[in-house]
Amino acid sequence: MTDTTAARTIDRSQMQVSDEVAIEISNMNKWYGSFHVLRDIDLTVYRGERIVICGPSGSGKSTLIRCINRLEEHQAGKIVVDGIELTSDLKNIDKIRSEVGMCFQHFNLFPHLTILENCTLAPIWVRKTPKREAEEIAMHFLEKVKIPEQAHKYPGQLSGGQQQRVAIARSLCMKPRIMLFDEPTSALDPEMIKEVLDTMIELAEEGMTMLCVTHEMGFARQVANRVIFMDQGQIVEQNEPEAFFKNPKSDRTKLFLSQILGH
Amino acid sequence: MSDTHAQTVSFVRESMIPQSEPPAGNRGAVLWMRENLFSGWFNIITTLISLYVIWWALSHTMPWVIRGIWDASSLTECREIRDATLPEGTSAACWAVLTDRWQQLMFGFYPRELYWRPVLSLIIFLAAIAPVLFPHTPRKALALTAISPFVMFWLLWGGSVWFPVSVALGFVLGWAAWRALAPLAGTLIASIVAAALPIIYWLYTAGPLARELEQAVALSIEYVPSQDFGGFMLSFIIGIAGIILSLPLGILLALGRQSDLFIINKISVGFIEIIRGVPLIVWLFTASLLLNYFLPPGTNFDLMLRVIIMVTLFAAAYIAEVVRGGLAALPKGQYEGADSLGLSYWQSMRLIILPQALKISIPGIVNTFIGLFKDTTLVVFIGLLDPIGLSNAIRASTEWNGIYWELFVFIGLLFFICCFSMSRYSLYLEKKLQRGHN
Numbered sequence: 001m002t003d004t005t006a007a008r009t010i011d012r013s014q015m016q017v018s019d020e021v022a023i024e025i026s027n028m029n030k031w032y033g034s035f036h037v038l039r040d041i042d043l044t045v046y047r048g049e050r051i052v053i054c055g056p057s058g059s060g061k062s063t064l065i066r067c068i069n070r071l072e073e074h075q076a077g078k079i080v081v082d083g084i085e086l087t088s089d090l091k092n093i094d095k096i097r098s099e100v101g102m103c104f105q106h107f108n109l110f111p112h113l114t115i116l117e118n119c120t121l122a123p124i125w126v127r128k129t130p131k132r133e134a135e136e137i138a139m140h141f142l143e144k145v146k147i148p149e150q151a152h153k154y155p156g157q158l159s160g161g162q163q164q165r166v167a168i169a170r171s172l173c174m175k176p177r178i179m180l181f182d183e184p185t186s187a188l189d190p191e192m193i194k195e196v197l198d199t200m201i202e203l204a205e206e207g208m209t210m211l212c213v214t215h216e217m218g219f220a221r222q223v224a225n226r227v228i229f230m231d232q233g234q235i236v237e238q239n240e241p242e243a244f245f246k247n248p249k250s251d252r253t254k255l256f257l258s259q260i261l262g263h
Numbered sequence: 264m265s266d267t268h269a270q271t272v273s274f275v276r277e278s279m280i281p282q283s284e285p286p287a288g289n290r291g292a293v294l295w296m297r298e299n300l301f302s303g304w305f306n307i308i309t310t311l312i313s314l315y316v317i318w319w320a321l322s323h324t325m326p327w328v329i330r331g332i333w334d335a336s337s338l339t340e341c342r343e344i345r346d347a348t349l350p351e352g353t354s355a356a357c358w359a360v361l362t363d364r365w366q367q368l369m370f371g372f373y374p375r376e377l378y379w380r381p382v383l384s385l386i387i388f389l390a391a392i393a394p395v396l397f398p399h400t401p402r403k404a405l406a407l408t409a410i411s412p413f414v415m416f417w418l419l420w421g422g423s424v425w426f427p428v429s430v431a432l433g434f435v436l437g438w439a440a441w442r443a444l445a446p447l448a449g450t451l452i453a454s455i456v457a458a459a460l461p462i463i464y465w466l467y468t469a470g471p472l473a474r475e476l477e478q479a480v481a482l483s484i485e486y487v488p489s490q491d492f493g494g495f496m497l498s499f500i501i502g503i504a505g506i507i508l509s510l511p512l513g514i515l516l517a518l519g520r521q522s523d524l525f526i527i528n529k530i531s532v533g534f535i536e537i538i539r540g541v542p543l544i545v546w547l548f549t550a551s552l553l554l555n556y557f558l559p560p561g562t563n564f565d566l567m568l569r570v571i572i573m574v575t576l577f578a579a580a581y582i583a584e585v586v587r588g589g590l591a592a593l594p595k596g597q598y599e600g601a602d603s604l605g606l607s608y609w610q611s612m613r614l615i616i617l618p619q620a621l622k623i624s625i626p627g628i629v630n631t632f633i634g635l636f637k638d639t640t641l642v643v644f645i646g647l648l649d650p651i652g653l654s655n656a657i658r659a660s661t662e663w664n665g666i667y668w669e670l671f672v673f674i675g676l677l678f679f680i681c682c683f684s685m686s687r688y689s690l691y692l693e694k695k696l697q698r699g700h701n
């Protein structure tokens with residue numbers, strides 16, 4: 001993979017990991033019908049951590065992070081987010097979803113609403129923020145992702161990179177404490193990947209707790225404080241990026257890294 | 264750069280000449296005709312054949328239409344005038360039946376001196392529907408839209424003003440129950456109570472309450488029974504009420520059919536399949552004959568109201584399937600995007616999913632509406648006097664016995680104007696809702 005982030009020096013001053021637990025997953029299992037997609041997942045994420053999840057296609061990465069905000073339901077084990085356990089209680093689910101932002105591979109912007117409306121929708125309806133204030137917040141974050149001038153356009157009129165940055169801004173407008181990214185750059189043309197990664201790096205520098213499924217190993221090396229490798233529904237290996245890339249322990253990790261890095 | 268040019272090229276244009284119109288043979292109507300009608304021998308032949316067919320059809324009908332006689336009081340008189348003024352053997356329409364009976368075709372047997380009431384209702388309807396159809400009208404007008412059905416009801420049927428008022432109170436009651444209960448008991452219980460409370464109220468309290476109020480403050484206009492309603496007024500009332508009521512019901516059914524809740528899902532599927540699988544005319548007979556057996560004895564449930572309910576249910580089943588198609592066409596990511604932001608089910612439906620699904624469904628929905636409106640003519644079979652029923656009645660009179668075409672041309676034309684307007688509106692709406700590329 002290209003080292004798209006190499007040029008930038010990262011400001012690590014804010015990137016402190018606290019010992020407060022943000023997400024606690026213990027002994028979690030999930031099935032699709034009879035297909036055991038996640039097996040005995042144990043994962044503790046501390047506030048301020050930047051975790052990159054990688055692994056071959058179909059290994060369950062998306063399913064894992066989608067379980068964290070209940071886009072998928074787990075069948076066994078426990079997931080606690082911000083001290084709230086995920087059960088079928090709808091109130092808890094809505095509460096967690098409003099605290100956890102998510103960015104998707106295909107952006108999932110709302111095409112019938114303007115960029116600004118995309119960003120103000122959830123604050124207005126979920127947080128009950130007055131419209132004027134929600135618009136100010138939205139403009140603030142649109143400036144942060146560097147597209148305030150597009151506020152009154154529709155998503156269909158923007159490039160992929162711009163749409164993904166809007167999607168990030170839309171999540172940020174809810175002032176989330178945790179951000180989930182599911183391959184945010186995989187659907188983008190190469191020249192747009194950098195602008196999205198830069199936005200994510202900025203977020204990391206501000207101390208956001210982040211879980212990213214991505215194959216951008218340059219990003220992982222620079223920003224992550226932990227890299228997790230998944231295969232066949234299991235967490236096979238996790239380590240600090242340095243050690244993870246230099247001395248992968250399991251054979252599966254070695255194979256995966258050789259495939260993704262060594263061409 | 265310019266130096267090299269100067270050496271190698273003898274002339275370089277410094278400024279561009281503005282684009283000019285293409286020559287006359289290549290533009291406007293001439294170009295269009297050349298490209299669409301006369302390109303190639305096959306097109307030329309089909310064009311000529313079409314022109315001949317059009318000419319043939321028009322040359323046989325137009326003289327009949329144009330020569331039509333407008334001033335006569337019976338068909339016999341029409342024929343006398345025709346024979347006196349036109350050469351023998353020429354045919355001529357007898358439009359006089361329309362000038363003589365248009366009021367009946369429009370209003371049925373509604374009292375003549377009260378025609379202003381349905382006309383005023385129509386005006387109120389058009390004013391009330393405007394803010395719904397055209398979003399640039401002020402939003403405040405929607406409040407008036409909400410009370411307009413009750414005003415129109417009162418104008419059309421007359422009687423005590425307290426009756427529509429007490430019916431409207433039922434809606435207020437349901438709304439208040441929902442507002443009070445939703446935060447305390449959750450949406451499910453709140454919606455059940457909000458639906459049940461008004462029904463109980465309408466069945467047991469609304470009638471006596473209206474009578475009490477009328478006794479306290481008498482405020483009524485002349486009552487007109489449903490039997491006197493007829494003509495296009497009847498078609499409009501049934502059609503418009505059916506259209507307005509079937510849309511929300513159809514949307515709810517479509518959502519129900521998508522629901523994970525077993526009971527709701529099965530009820531929706533069963534309802535849609537049963538209603539859709541039986542011809543409308545059977546449902547209308549059910550409405551006119553059977554429904555009385557199921558209702559509590561003593562309730563004299565107005566036939567027109569029963570027809571409106573049946574037509575609504577029938578159209579709702581179709582709308583539900585059209586909307587389901589729209590829902591299915593939305594990418595899963597839209598649901599996930601809405602969910603991931605913490606929007607509740609109803610919020611994500613109302614703000615994200617339905618606006619897009621309905622936009623996709625517009626052609627199908629309008630198609631259903633047009634079908635519904637035309638199907639109102641079926642009520643003639645259960646004895647209601649819609650325009651077709653009235654044309655039969657008019658033909659049964661001694662003056663107009665034997666007249667067919669003129670009445671049907673008129674009825675067809677009016678229906679066409681209404682349906683064509685709906686179709687044009689749907690095109691306008693689709694265009695207006697276009698957003699960027701996707």
Ligand SMILES: Nc1ncnc2c1ncn2[C@@H]1O[C@H](COP(=O)(O)OP(=O)(O)O)[C@@H](O)[C@H]1O
Nearest residue numbers: 032035037055056057058059060061062063064
């Ligand atoms: N809704 C679903 N129903 C059944 N199987 C699914 C569903 N979603 C994903 N899967 C399967 O679960 C496995 C893991 O999927 P996913 O989490 O998307 O993998 P990754 O994101 O690592 O590529 C895959 O084998 C996929 O086919």
Ligand SMILES: [Mg+2]
Nearest residue numbers: 061062063183
């Ligand atoms: Mg995936």
